[in-house]
Amino acid sequence: MTDTLALFGGPKTAAEPFPAWPRLSDKAQAEAAAVLASGRLVQSAGTRVTAFEAAFAAWVGVPHAVAVANGTAALHTALAALGVGPGDEVIVPSHTFVATPLAILHAGARPVFCDVTDDQTIDPRAIDELATPRTRAVIAVHLYGVMCDMGRILERSRARGIVLIEDCAQALGGEWQGRRAGTLGDAGCFSFSQVKHLTTAGEGGMVATADAGVAGRVRSLADLGRERGGDAAVLPHVRPGWNYHLTEVQAAVGLAELERLESWNLARRQGFAKAYDHAFSQLPGVTAVPLNTDARRNAYWVYPLQLDLAHLTCGVERVREALAAEGIPLPPATGRECCEEPVFAGGADAAAPAATHARCLNAAALRARTLGLYLHPTWDRPHIDLVVAAVKKVLRAFRR
Ligand SMILES: Cc1ncc(COP(=O)(O)O)c(C=O)c1O
Structure with missing residues (x-):
């Protein structure tokens, strides 16, 4: 398999469309x-x-x-x-x-x-x-x-x-x-x-x-x-x-x-999340994955992968573009922080917008480095494997 990104004319990782979400029973x-x-x-x-x-x-x-x-x-x-x-x-x-x-x-x-x-x-x-x-x-x-x-x-x-x-x-x-x-x-x-x-x-x-x-x-x-x-x-x-x-x-x-929420929906999400944990938690170019702890069991609506931007030649938007070209369905871009939305910047918050932004710096940094991945229950394990393969391919191509 060639490493040339589909973005640059290489073959797509996923040639077929993924099953849609939602699909009502x-x-x-x-x-x-x-x-x-x-x-x-x-x-x-x-x-x-x-x-x-x-x-x-x-x-x-x-x-x-x-x-x-x-x-x-x-x-x-x-x-x-x-x-x-x-x-x-x-x-x-x-x-x-x-x-x-x-x-x-x-x-x-x-x-x-x-x-x-x-x-x-x-x-x-x-x-x-x-x-x-x-x-x-x-x-x-x-x-x-x-x-x-x-x-x-x-x-x-x-x-x-x-x-x-x-x-x-x-x-x-x-x-x-x-x-x-x-x-x-x-x-x-x-x-x-x-x-x-x-x-x-x-x-x-x-x-x-x-x-x-x-x-x-x-x-x-x-x-x-x-x-x-x-x-x-x-x-x-x-x-x-x-x-x-x-x-x-x-x-x-x-x-x-x-x-079928527990037996099908959540069970499949949790299974797919384990596969993502395994593939991404040690992957160069990734700094954090949403691991469970003793106290916390996550619901895995979307799997937030935090990218190591210092070791990539591009930002999340370019990674998203490259993954889309590989045929991977992605959640919509998350846009801007709420504190930066005009509806709140005009005085809804007591602090001036700049001061508000200054106390939400980690949020802004996270938004800039987080790539959301789907783990829809309508997918099967081979679809998850295709997402993993595409993410690895794209991060490899953009690594410094
Ligand atoms: C975190 C969060 N809160 C609230 C809402 C609002 O839900 P609804 O779109 O059903 O009004 C959403 C919807 O996406 C959400 O993601």
Whole structure:
């Protein structure tokens, strides 16, 4: 096999397209069709949303789960239900998807961006460094499915009386000391969008919580502020909520996909991650891979490979270009740090943009050196081997 990169006219590592993601199970498709045929499409007319909530709560290990329209709505309603509002500050890593800090703005509060450690997740020291009397909450984002250092985060947030929300949009099935992501803080927020571990037909979300009061407020806020309970024939609207409903079709798909989450979806991701660990942890040109520890079991939504830029003749973007030319499907480029997004630079954060950026330097450095790799369960081991071969080929070609 020639070492000439496909980018420069050599043969592609992967000649055939990879299996697509997502691919809904036959059961999910049949259940969705049955709901469509029934005409009972909204939660109040059917049983699937309620059943999905119960199954999801049992699966993650909390008493309550409330289905919502998407992961951003999950964060928004969780923040509001936990009492975060105007005048409050929320500590949030800059190194996340823009939806996380946007939800803070939606709740009327102010994101205070913090840095991450080399494992891509929130630096627990930020809680003490950035907390002020206005700090109401912290959001721990399990980015790429890498579990945050929940022991220290829980300890520091509890010590300061700060609400702790887990953003589990990328971490369904991750574990910290045997407890699933989303069950460690005051609320766990999940996304079921098309690209995630589990999709409810394109969009969807869930808030998981042990607190019945929080669950009730999330349910009300996602349902135009209606208050359940009592015997009123027409439910009163008691708070300014939103229409954040999940539909019956979406829930039917979610229920069916949840059935094979552990045995098929997560099992295959974990198996593929082991193959990546083995191939990449000692590879020249790579500085870090997302290893599990005694406390942490990662969820492997995407596998973040940290490149040793000092020993490469190019940056991550060129590596991505070369891998795409080799026929390897890649997650979209991660763009810029949230603290650099114009929507936040104009005063949403108390500090001037430059000062905010200065305290998120590790995040920026990580973004510049991280290459995300897929490990979709619809793939087979030969696809993983092709990714490994292509990464090795490209890093060899760009090594100093
Ligand atoms: C870390 C993180 N938080 C929140 C969200 C928002 O989820 P949704 O797209 O379902 O609104 C996403 C979605 O990609 C995400 O990756």
